[in-house]
Amino acid sequence: MEIRKVGVVGAGTMGSGIAQVAAQIGCQVVMRDIEDAFVDRGMKSIDRFLSKSVEKGKIASDEKEAILGRIKGTTDMSELKDSDFVVEAVIEDMELKKQVFKELDSLCKPEVVIASNTSSMSITEIAAATKRSEKICGMHFFNPVPLMRLVEIIRGYSTSDETISTATDLAKKMGKVTVEVKKDSPGFIVNRIMIPHMLEAIRIVEEGIASIEDVDTAVKNGLNYPMGPFELMDLTGVDVAYFVTEYFYKELNKESKWVSPNLLKTMIRANRLGRKTGAGWYEYNK
Numbered sequence: 001m002e003i004r005k006v007g008v009v010g011a012g013t014m015g016s017g018i019a020q021v022a023a024q025i026g027c028q029v030v031m032r033d034i035e036d037a038f039v040d041r042g043m044k045s046i047d048r049f050l051s052k053s054v055e056k057g058k059i060a061s062d063e064k065e066a067i068l069g070r071i072k073g074t075t076d077m078s079e080l081k082d083s084d085f086v087v088e089a090v091i092e093d094m095e096l097k098k099q100v101f102k103e104l105d106s107l108c109k110p111e112v113v114i115a116s117n118t119s120s121m122s123i124t125e126i127a128a129a130t131k132r133s134e135k136i137c138g139m140h141f142f143n144p145v146p147l148m149r150l151v152e153i154i155r156g157y158s159t160s161d162e163t164i165s166t167a168t169d170l171a172k173k174m175g176k177v178t179v180e181v182k183k184d185s186p187g188f189i190v191n192r193i194m195i196p197h198m199l200e201a202i203r204i205v206e207e208g209i210a211s212i213e214d215v216d217t218a219v220k221n222g223l224n225y226p227m228g229p230f231e232l233m234d235l236t237g238v239d240v241a242y243f244v245t246e247y248f249y250k251e252l253n254k255e256s257k258w259v260s261p262n263l264l265k266t267m268i269r270a271n272r273l274g275r276k277t278g279a280g281w282y283e284y285n286k
């Protein structure tokens with residue numbers, strides 16, 4: 001089936017990026033969130049990103065308008081019913097994801113693949129909320145979606161080969177590099193590697209070994225990473241790092257290495273969630 005219309009559930013950091021890259025390859029896109037304000041915020045962030053691309057001479061301004069013209073923001077889930085492919089990008093909460101998948105399952109055409117952009121959670125468990133578990137897979141984009149090249153394609157217990165190749169082909173069409181995660185396991189590849197690195201960075205600061213700035217400087221200059229762990233958490237969401245850590249603890253045998261440092265919990269309680277709240281490990285509103 002040719003994918004002409006893509007449905008995106010969630011207009012946040014990731015949903016808006018996914019909607020943009022789908023529209024850039026010529027698909028019609030419907031992006032749904034629960035409140036008009038969230039839909040508007042998502043549309044504005046796409047507009048901002050595309051305006052920068054125009055300024056840099058990467059795209060023409062009429063191309064920008066054409067891309068924006070292919071994206072329809074809505075709060076009405078039923079507008080996704082004639083989608084040819086759907087990506088879910090709501091917050092990292094299993095019960096919410098199951099509820100969204102159940103709703104999508106009853107709404108979408110039976111042949112449609114529904115992918116979750118979860119950073120860590122079980123595709124098998126999400127798929128079990130539907131009657132089309134062979135059509136459910138993980139499609140893990142990275143932040144910022146239009147710039148980051150990787151997409152992890154994740155197989156749940158019942159995911160068919162056809163579903164994997166449909167999602168892989170779509171990601172490749174979007175210009176992405178894909179890897180297949182053959183077994184449904186918490187955090188897949190990248191987050192299984194990245195979360196311990198973030199937790200160790202927080203513990204180093206908590207133990208008074210070095211400052212936030214110096215940990216970031218050390219990682220950038222000593223490991224040649226483009227961003228330090230604190231800068232990266234502020235970009236991707238301190239809450240996302242926390243949710244993923246809590247999930248790892250629950251799913252990976254409650255090993256002590258996955259216990260959230262107190263400092264991470266304090267950041268969540270202080271609502272210092274990163275760039276999106278104006279402050280995280282660093283201040284952004286000054």
Ligand SMILES: NC(=O)c1ccc[n+]([C@@H]2O[C@H](COP(=O)([O-])OP(=O)(O)OC[C@H]3O[C@@H](n4cnc5c(N)ncnc54)[C@H](O)[C@@H]3O)[C@@H](O)[C@H]2O)c1
Nearest residue numbers: 010012013014032033034038089090091092118119143236
């Ligand atoms: N932020 C990252 O760097 C990153 C990277 C890869 C994957 N992810 C994953 O992507 C997903 C989304 O993360 P995010 O950072 O975009 O979160 P976000 O908080 O920026 O956006 C989530 C959006 O989902 C909306 N939402 C909640 N319930 C909804 C519903 N029933 N229908 C439609 N929209 C609903 C919220 O209003 C919010 O706008 C999560 O599963 C996260 O783990 C995040």
